[in-house]
Amino acid sequence: MRAFVSHITEESAIATCLKDWIESTLLGQCDVFVSSDSAALPAGVKWLQEIDAALSSANVLFVICSAKSLPRPWVNFETGCAWARKIPIVPLCHSGVTKSTLPRPIADFQAIDLVDERFPQLFFESLQAHFKLTRMPRVDRAAMRADIAEAVSKTSAQGLAPIPFPSAEFPVELHEESIKMLRYIGQQSEKSTVSHLAVHFRKSEQQTKYFLDQLSSAKLIRTALNMRTGSSFELNDKGRTFLFEREML
Numbered sequence: 085m086r087a088f089v090s091h092i093t094e095e096s097a098i099a100t101c102l103k104d105w106i107e108s109t110l111l112g113q114c115d116v117f118v119s120s121d122s123a124a125l126p127a128g129v130k131w132l133q134e135i136d137a138a139l140s141s142a143n144v145l146f147v148i149c150s151a152k153s154l155p156r157p158w159v160n161f162e163t164g165c166a167w168a169r170k171i172p173i174v175p176l177c178h179s180g181v182t183k184s185t186l187p188r189p190i191a192d193f194q195a196i197d198l199v200d201e202r203f204p205q206l207f208f209e210s211l212q213a214h215f216k217l218t219r220m221p222r223v224d225r226a227a228m229r230a231d232i233a234e235a236v237s238k239t240s241a242q243g244l245a246p247i248p249f250p251s252a253e254f255p256v257e258l259h260e261e262s263i264k265m266l267r268y269i270g271q272q273s274e275k276s277t278v279s280h281l282a283v284h285f286r287k288s289e290q291q292t293k294y295f296l297d298q299l300s301s302a303k304l305i306r307t308a309l310n311m312r313t314g315s316s317f318e319l320n321d322k323g324r325t326f327l328f329e330r331e332m333l
Contacts, residue, residue: 085114085215088142090162092153094239099148101235105228106211109221139165144172144214149186150179155300157309163190172214179240198236204228258302262295266304270327275308275316
């Protein structure tokens, strides 16, 4: 049996915590693939082939969902691959995102909130169903809740929690640099890449990705993934309207 945990780097503490609990509880019956795990993807391997192989053999995909992870191309890529292969998908929500606020299409899957008091029970009931286990594993629920809470706390400390999904038609707050970047993207005839934007705005690629994450979370830009050139970005209709209404175009 195999489980695949889809997540962004900032959520590796949560992914590793889940992996440890699954593998220790099921005592070698299950292998959990976590892409941030150096044992799963050691240096020198062709990581895309390894991820594809892990997805192909997975019985279930758990996707860790936060305001920062949901717009990321690879999380959507892995989730889309699982859906195409009819692999069960279970969203795990945290840091401001709940199962009731998930966007479609991922909202169509049965999600679990990591901070739910019943999370250990719901999580292992999901494993029991997808692994077709005849008996529910015995789990120290209090210990698991404590470990998950600590992992979520570490993750939130990296800046995931303060970026919620907008509740209004347009986001109330966007960083000034994010708006400048949005305006620049809207003026380009071709899609913009992270490296191009970083050079133009004299930012590091990490800083540039932060501002792009804000725009993606606000659903003001469209992201395309190219295996050779990486992610590229362009204005969508909502972003165009956002700029027009603020007389920025």
